[in-house]
Amino acid sequence: MSTTPDFPDPQRAWAYRPAEPLSGAAGGPLSGLTFSVKDLYGVPGWPLTASTRAPVPDPGESVLVRRLLELGASAVGKTHLHEIALGITGMNGYGSTTHPHDPARIPGGSSGGAAVSVALGQADFALGTDTGGSIRVPAAWCGVVGYKPTKGHPDWSTEGVLPLSWTCDHTGPLARDLATIARVQAALTGRQIEAQDWNGVRVxxxxxxxWTDSALHEATLAFAADLKRRGATITPVYLPEMLDAYSPIVLSEAASIHAKALKLDEPGFQPFTLAALRQGAALSDEEVQHAFDRRADYAWLLNGLFTAFDVLLAPAVPTPPPLIGQDEVEVEAGTLPLRRVVLRLTAPFSMLGVPTISLPTSTPYVGVQLVGRHGEDDRLLGLGLAWEAGA
Structure with a gap:
């Protein structure tokens, strides 16, 4: 790894930093912006480790990185992630990434390095990936903004990105403000993002x-009250926990992707990653098919909600950022495993492929999600822009 004196890295956010950035095309709509790249994206001439010591497949060149360079943005380096993106804390085989403002706490994962790079102003925006919350969780815990596009969005290509789960994977950006993300979206799509009036919006x-602690509960209610002041209607809704579908799908697909490494006597994965991959490899075809059947049921439920509502509002995380090594957290229902309480809030919207943004709240290092209908990314971003501008 090369380093530069103006880029100290006590948080261990950076996986690779070239001596010189990859310069974007002159005169493009993103000229003047810099971005970091999560170390799952293939960039010619740059190493790809997926923050693991295990061998990983070569995904080829990232279509999205190449496109952003063509639009004028400059790539400054690669950021660390939770090992192979299979987790939400930021733990990996390279020392693990810490929170940008509190070294005793985690930044969230798997796009933890991405969130740190923008939170500290080391890049204007960051490319992350989101399979079950991996953009939204670190965005919330690091006090920045994240956007997970609709699954299969034509301008947010996953080609040339090492997958974790082809069913649930998304690419997407993080930034210090939503206006930057909207600028990137507009450059990629050729459509300007217009601020959307909240008056009459059904939330x-x-x-x-x-499912959350009191801080998140109150922060979410305060955000809802703010939307109501802007003219939105707020109605409580119900969705069940969906991890019974999500976990078998992701673990089985991840085990398939990393099958070659799993055949080695010493693959090189961290123990927690290796255990999860072996769990996925042990799932039967019937168990995986049952998970897909449950996913179809959950999609039906979510689609039903979107006949009555324009957007959904939910917490992005259950608590403020936990301490490093903390495996359980206190929520209002009691002490529960960290993975479960985080993923049950975010995984439904990646598993079901709907566009989602994570926005900060007035409570430090906690965020909320705004969730839109399939394909209504520009409207969702427009509503977010209006909120950010105070309109």
Whole structure:
């Protein structure tokens, strides 16, 4: 790894930094912006480790990185992630990434390095990936903004990105403000993002009893009250926990992607990653098919909500950022495993492929999600822009 004196890295956010950035095309709509690249994206001439010591498949060149360079943005380096993106804390085989403002806490994962790079102003925006919350969780815990596009969005290509789960994977950006993300979206799509009036917008509030601590509960209610002041209608809605579908799908697909490394006597994965991959490899075809059947049921439920509501509002995380090594957290329902309480809030919207943005709240290092209908990314971003501008 090369380093530069103006880029100290006590958080261990950076996986690779070239001596000189990859310069974007002159005169493009993104000229003057810099971006970091999560170390799952293939960039010619740059190494790809997926923050693991295990061998990983070569995904080829990232279509999205190449496109952003053509639009004028300059790539400054690659950021660390939770090992192979299979987790939400930021742990990996390279020392693990810490929170940008509190070294005792985690930044969230898997796009933890991406969130740190923008939170500290080391890049204007960051490319992350989101399979179950991996853009939204670190965005919330690091006090920045994240956007997970609709699954299969034509301008947010996953080609040339090392997958974790082809069913649930998304690419997307993080930035210090949504205006930067909207600028990137507009450059990629050729359509300007216009601020959208909240007056008359039907918001379904998903705030399940006991799923968060009091800080997140109050922050989400305060955000809902702010939207109501802007003219939105707020109505509580119900969705169940969906991890019974999400986990078998992701673990089985991840085990398939990393099958070659799993055949080695010493693959090189961290113990927690290796255990999860072996769990996925042990799933039967019937168990995986049952998970896909449950996913179809959940899609039906979500689509039903979107006949009555324009957007959903939900917490992006259950608590403020936990301490490093903390495996359980206190929520209003009691002490529960960290992975479960985080993913049950975010995984439904990646598994079902709907566009989602994570926005900060007035409570430090906690965020909320705004969730839109399939394909209504520009409208969702427009509503977010209006909120950010105070309109």
């Amino acid at each position: 379904g509030l998903w705030l399940p009893d006991g």
